[in-house]
Amino acid sequence: MRRKRVRVYLTAAIAALGLNLFEVMATLNPPPLATAAPNPQTNLHYTAAVSRLKQKDLQGAMRELNQAIQLDPSLADAYTLRGVLFMGEKKYQKAIEDFAQVTHLQPKSAEAYMNLAKSQLMLKDYRAALQSATKAKQIDPQNQDASLLVNLAQSLVDSAQ
Numbered sequence: 001m002r003r004k005r006v007r008v009y010l011t012a013a014i015a016a017l018g019l020n021l022f023e024v025m026a027t028l029n030p031p032p033l034a035t036a037a038p039n040p041q042t043n044l045h046y047t048a049a050v051s052r053l054k055q056k057d058l059q060g061a062m063r064e065l066n067q068a069i070q071l072d073p074s075l076a077d078a079y080t081l082r083g084v085l086f087m088g089e090k091k092y093q094k095a096i097e098d099f100a101q102v103t104h105l106q107p108k109s110a111e112a113y114m115n116l117a118k119s120q121l122m123l124k125d126y127r128a129a130l131q132s133a134t135k136a137k138q139i140d141p142q143n144q145d146a147s148l149l150v151n152l153a154q155s156l157v158d159s160a161q
Contacts, residue, residue: 043068046078058085076105080115087119095119103132110140117149126156 049064065082068075083098099116106112113136120129133149140146 043072043075043078045071046075049078049081053081058088061085074105076102076109076112079105080112083115083119087122090122092119092122096123103135108139110136110143110146112136113139114143114146114149117153121149121153121156126153126160129153130157 045064045068049061049068052058052061052064062082062085065078065085068078069082072078079098079101083095083102086092086095086098096116096119099112099119102109102112103116113132117129117132117136120126120132130150130153133146133153136146137143137150
């Protein structure tokens with residue numbers, strides 16, 4: 001019974017904190033970082049991917065993102081967007097790989113660590129999710145979503161023991 005309750009809690013929590021593709025699209029033009037990061041708008045494949053997403057052409061967007069990353073492997077926004085698409089396709093391991101790459105490219109991004117934690121939760125890697133969520137909370141202590149993720153991951157680690 002407890003395991004079923006935890007599973008329901010996990011599903012509800014991930015849905016509440018879920019990676020909503022349209023929310024991600026709304027934030028595709030974040031403020032520039034203090035360091036000179038690659039500008040995704042100068043990568044024609046990335047801008048084409050965003051256009052395809054607006055047209056709800058997910059396969060076309062994925063192709064464009066693959067080409068954008070091949071052209072510029074330091075383009076964190078492309079990895080983030082591709083990771084979101086992988087999450088939507090339930091390809092959680094591939095999403096983890098992309099979100100992990102984003103944490104290397106943008107180590108001070110709480111959002112990158114939160115995305116990584118969410119994908120790790122989906123693969124039931126609760127300890128890794130706890131580490132990623134904790135890192136997000138350390139980066140942005142005021143982030144309530146990060147705090148919720150830490151609490152969720154901690155409860156799942158505890159219940160798995």
